[in-house]
Amino acid sequence: MANLSIFVGSVYGNAQHVAEEVKKHVEGMSHTATIVDDPTVDDFRNSEFPLFITSTTGQGDLPPNLEFFFMDLRDAFPLMEQKPFAVAALGDSSYGDTYCGAGRQVYELLEELQGKAVAPMLEVDAIETLEPETEVVSWVSKILS
Numbered sequence: 001m002a003n004l005s006i007f008v009g010s011v012y013g014n015a016q017h018v019a020e021e022v023k024k025h026v027e028g029m030s031h032t033a034t035i036v037d038d039p040t041v042d043d044f045r046n047s048e049f050p051l052f053i054t055s056t057t058g059q060g061d062l063p064p065n066l067e068f069f070f071m072d073l074r075d076a077f078p079l080m081e082q083k084p085f086a087v088a089a090l091g092d093s094s095y096g097d098t099y100c101g102a103g104r105q106v107y108e109l110l111e112e113l114q115g116k117a118v119a120p121m122l123e124v125d126a127i128e129t130l131e132p133e134t135e136v137v138s139w140v141s142k143i144l145s
């Protein structure tokens with residue numbers, strides 16, 4: 001059984017909705033999942049399996065609800081010692097170079113912290129899909145099975 005902490009970064013609610021659908025699905029597979037939308041470094045330290053689901057805002061920026069957490073995490077630099085992690089990035093490829101920039105920033109930091117990515121970062125393009133939850137739920141299912 002996996003105990004996921006879903007760290008969600010969302011501006012308009014898309015990523016939040018995806019996180020809620022993932023939680024439901026994961027619990028249906030007899031795992032546990034907690035959504036963390038105002039995270040602290042301790043939430044991160046205490047998580048067994050951090051799963052980030054974050055949109056990108058501005059020009060490749062993190063949603064405001066993750067900004068301070070991200071800075072704190074970079075400062076505290078809690079080494080993960082190969083703890084598993086996964087990152088799903090919601091973005092829009094019409095933004096060009098900053099496509100899924102927030103997800104990329106998170107993924108790179110977790111690699112620097114020596115976490116173990118259980119899968120390459122998932123990119124969910126708003127131009128390609130109107131149902132990001134379907135893609136993310138199926139990706140998480142594969143990771144857990």
Ligand SMILES: Cc1cc2nc3c(=O)[nH]c(=O)nc-3n(C[C@H](O)[C@H](O)[C@H](O)COP(=O)(O)O)c2cc1C
Binds near residue numbers: 015057060098
């Ligand atoms: C003001 C604004 C800026 C955005 N900037 C980017 C960006 O730089 N890169 C990207 O991939 N997507 C960008 N997006 C697209 C969002 O990440 C995408 O629409 C996402 O689904 C929003 O999810 P949310 O409702 O959880 O915030 C931007 C959207 C808005 C409205």
